[in-house]
Amino acid sequence: MSESSVITDSPTNIGLVRGVLRSAAVPVLSVLTAMLIGALFIIVAGYDPLVAYRGLLNGAFGDAAGLTRTLIKMAPLVFSGLAVAFAFKGGLFNIGAQGQLLIGSVTSAWVGFALPVDLGNPVLSAVVHLTLALLAGLLGGALWGAIPGILKAYTGAHEVITTIMFNFIASNLIGWLLFAGAPGEGLPPGPLNDGNGVIARTPSILPTAYLPVVFDPPGPTALHLGVFLAVIAAVLVALLITRTTFGFELRMVGLNPTAARYSGIDVKRITILTMVIAGGLAGLAGAMQTLGVNYRYEPNQSLGLGFDAITVALLAGNNPLGVVLAAFLFGAMDAGSTRMQFQSNVPSEIILVVQALILMFVAADQIIRMIYRIRGEGGIGQMFGTGWGQR
Amino acid sequence: MLTAVTAMARTNRTALWASIGAVLIVIMAFLAVGAVGPAVVVAVINASIRGMVPITLGAMSGIFSERSGIVNIGIEGMMLIAAFVGFMTNYALSLPGAPSVFQAEPIRMGLSILTGMLAGAVMGLLHAVLCIRFKVSHIISGTVINILALGLTGYLYMPGATTLGRLPPMIANPFSESAGILYWIGEIFLKKGFITYATFALVIIIAVVMFRTRWGLRTRAIGEHPRAADTLGINVYRMQYINLLFSGALAGLGGVFLTLEAVGQFERGMTNGRGFIALAVMIFGNWHPLYAAAGALLFGFATALQGQLQFFGINIPHQFVGMLPYLLTVIVLAGFVGRAQPPAHVGKPYEVE
Numbered sequence: 001m002s003e004s005s006v007i008t009d010s011p012t013n014i015g016l017v018r019g020v021l022r023s024a025a026v027p028v029l030s031v032l033t034a035m036l037i038g039a040l041f042i043i044v045a046g047y048d049p050l051v052a053y054r055g056l057l058n059g060a061f062g063d064a065a066g067l068t069r070t071l072i073k074m075a076p077l078v079f080s081g082l083a084v085a086f087a088f089k090g091g092l093f094n095i096g097a098q099g100q101l102l103i104g105s106v107t108s109a110w111v112g113f114a115l116p117v118d119l120g121n122p123v124l125s126a127v128v129h130l131t132l133a134l135l136a137g138l139l140g141g142a143l144w145g146a147i148p149g150i151l152k153a154y155t156g157a158h159e160v161i162t163t164i165m166f167n168f169i170a171s172n173l174i175g176w177l178l179f180a181g182a183p184g185e186g187l188p189p190g191p192l193n194d195g196n197g198v199i200a201r202t203p204s205i206l207p208t209a210y211l212p213v214v215f216d217p218p219g220p221t222a223l224h225l226g227v228f229l230a231v232i233a234a235v236l237v238a239l240l241i242t243r244t245t246f247g248f249e250l251r252m253v254g255l256n257p258t259a260a261r262y263s264g265i266d267v268k269r270i271t272i273l274t275m276v277i278a279g280g281l282a283g284l285a286g287a288m289q290t291l292g293v294n295y296r297y298e299p300n301q302s303l304g305l306g307f308d309a310i311t312v313a314l315l316a317g318n319n320p321l322g323v324v325l326a327a328f329l330f331g332a333m334d335a336g337s338t339r340m341q342f343q344s345n346v347p348s349e350i351i352l353v354v355q356a357l358i359l360m361f362v363a364a365d366q367i368i369r370m371i372y373r374i375r376g377e378g379g380i381g382q383m384f385g386t387g388w389g390q391r
Numbered sequence: 392m393l394t395a396v397t398a399m400a401r402t403n404r405t406a407l408w409a410s411i412g413a414v415l416i417v418i419m420a421f422l423a424v425g426a427v428g429p430a431v432v433v434a435v436i437n438a439s440i441r442g443m444v445p446i447t448l449g450a451m452s453g454i455f456s457e458r459s460g461i462v463n464i465g466i467e468g469m470m471l472i473a474a475f476v477g478f479m480t481n482y483a484l485s486l487p488g489a490p491s492v493f494q495a496e497p498i499r500m501g502l503s504i505l506t507g508m509l510a511g512a513v514m515g516l517l518h519a520v521l522c523i524r525f526k527v528s529h530i531i532s533g534t535v536i537n538i539l540a541l542g543l544t545g546y547l548y549m550p551g552a553t554t555l556g557r558l559p560p561m562i563a564n565p566f567s568e569s570a571g572i573l574y575w576i577g578e579i580f581l582k583k584g585f586i587t588y589a590t591f592a593l594v595i596i597i598a599v600v601m602f603r604t605r606w607g608l609r610t611r612a613i614g615e616h617p618r619a620a621d622t623l624g625i626n627v628y629r630m631q632y633i634n635l636l637f638s639g640a641l642a643g644l645g646g647v648f649l650t651l652e653a654v655g656q657f658e659r660g661m662t663n664g665r666g667f668i669a670l671a672v673m674i675f676g677n678w679h680p681l682y683a684a685a686g687a688l689l690f691g692f693a694t695a696l697q698g699q700l701q702f703f704g705i706n707i708p709h710q711f712v713g714m715l716p717y718l719l720t721v722i723v724l725a726g727f728v729g730r731a732q733p734p735a736h737v738g739k740p741y742e743v744e
Contacts, residue, residue: 041546093530095464155725160464160530161674162724164667165717172717176710190708310534349659352542360535364525 030361059339060332064217074331078230079285080309090274091254096163098306099170100141104283107140109297112205129208137287145279153268211292224292238320442691448645449669456638464533467666468540473643477507478650511643519635557655614734671720
């Protein structure tokens with residue numbers, strides 16, 4: 001950095017560009033290297049990687065429908081990625097995004113079907129109902145995040161284990177709420193089931209709670225408002241972290257809870273608030289699927305989303321705006337994988353292999369730095385102490 | 392000295408709760424025999440043991456890893472890869488073209504178990520390299536392993552692959568139903584596959600290794616205070632690498648149990664969270680093999696009970712029973728019952744000076 005101030009009279013701009021390039025180098029090279037290794041796997045299995053990756057690109061960006069699919073997949077990934085990244089900033093590893101978004105998708109569905117809003121004016125009704133349904137998703141997720149946060153703050157129970165446990169508890173709870181019933185064994189359906197007798201799903205939500213469609217290309221998919229809400233949320237989270245007192249305290253607790261405590265920050269309060277906000281963001285990710293895609297809660301609508309969120313957050317270096325880019329990449333991979341499998345017969349699971357490799361290279365950035373001879377300091381993978389102990 | 396005493400008191404409290412739990416289960420079993428007859432009770436016990444075996448092995452995997460200071464949330468992925476590799480070995484050796492020497496059951500099954508465990512060990516090695524050589528956060532490394540396993544096994548999965556068969560019960564039940572109690576005891580203790588018996592043996596062996604041998608002492612030392620161990624001349628990294636190979640192999644054995652003994656088939660994502668439950672059980676059992684095995688039995692029992700509730704005339708939804716073990720783990724971790732006492736240095740990277 002020091003030589004740039006000598007060479008040019010606008011050092012900050014040069015430094016900024018260089019800084020961005022430098023911080024983007026490892027993620028970009030990680031993605032490329034992972035794709036290359038993925039290509040090796042494709043060759044070894046006897047397929048053509050070029051055909052496969054062309055299918056992937058076409059499926060994700062090839063036409064308006066493809067791009068729409070990518071953006072639809074991206075919306076919940078931004079919210080859930082933010083849920084993980086935000087918690088990371090506060091020094092917490094939120095593996096529970098999956099459970100939080102499950103709860104959020106069901107609470108938003110419940111407000112969507114059980115709470116008709118009629119204020120005379122259809123537009124006003126829709127705005128109020130949609131807002132309430134989104135709020136329900138937010139609150140459901142926030143509640144599910146709050147419990148591990150409170151346990152961490154007051155008992156020291158490590159959030160990694162408690163959030164994993166709450167993922168299982170959430171899926172059992174939802175299993176009961178949406179149970180389709182087994183008349184043969186005298187088991188009644190769950191309280192939120194629509195009574196179809198077979199599928200564990202809620203009734204359809206009312207059209208007033210739909211996320212409005214903003215773009216409808218030919219084909220079965222239509223772009224809903226969610227992706228724009230997601231980008232706005234990312235900006236708000238970025239501002240919250242960098243421009244507010246709470247954000248400052250959050251980062252301080254994340255970097256060194258002991259120092260934060262001695263400087264008079266209420267670490268317990270910050271810990272709980274961090275998990276509440278993270279859970280709320282994950283809950284909104286669930287609401288995207290319910291209110292924008294399925295128009296009800298259906299089983300497996302968010303399978304694995306909460307775990308993709310971890311990879312997205314880490315790939316983004318826990319930067320909220322980076323989360324938008326990483327979610328776009330993962331949304332595209334997800335959206336294109338079906339077309340890839342269709343065109344090249346390569347099983348879509350190769351995408352998971354590539355994603356795991358991306359995560360590995362981003363975390364163990366020394367490998368990438370070694371291969372491409374990039375200088376620089378430790379990666380995000382080394383930031384977190386991961387013991388089970390008290391903070 | 393004081394910490395040693397309090398640590399002992401804490402462990403004993405966990406032991407106390409574990410034994411209270413065991414006694415309650417036995418009392419419930421006796422009451423249930425009166426209510427529903429022995430057949431249902433024995434079925435529940437056998438289902439509990441089936442559910443317990445992979446979780447126990449996963450917990451043993453976790454103990455090896457965490458006692459030497461490395462958090463392992465990749466148990467799930469290690470199990471899944473091993474389940475797949477073990478099954479594919481069995482499949483390859485079952486093909487008509489395979490040499491007949493390898494098709495004999497003991498050799499075919501032996502090789503399948505070994506390759507599965509080896510695959511688990513390779514994943515353990517990857518975890519070790521990422522955590523020790525590259526100082527990656529242990530939890531991120533574990534997440535990499537979990538996603539990688541899901542992707543690789545799904546990518547290479549061959550639907551409809553069949554084999555010559557799975558591990559048979561080792562000992563037949565010599566009693567007929569007319570023998571009464573002896574028959575039911577035989578139904579519980581005999582008629583189990585090799586891996587089930589091996590698991591019970593391993594729990595005891597690992598308990599002895601961890602608490603009665605030099606290796607175990609050194610392992611626990613580097614988990615508690617690697618600097619001190621290092622100063623005393625213990626090669627911390629070498630110990631960690633070897634313990635993670637063991638950790639991977641044990642998770643692998645848990646994985647191949649699913650494909651070679653319990654189910655006989657591979658399905659995508661078939662470990663279904665067992666690796667995470669194993670982690671919970673390990674914490675539940677305070678990083679001790681015997682208590683962890685008891686915890687695994689409790690989890691297995693809760694799972695087994697879910698399917699049988701209506702036979703007992705109990706009308707709570709089975710999902711609530713399914714929730715219980717997870718809630719219990721949270722309660723234990725939060726210190727409401729006993730206190731989770733992890734190795735002091737677990738999860739922190741160690742830099743040799």
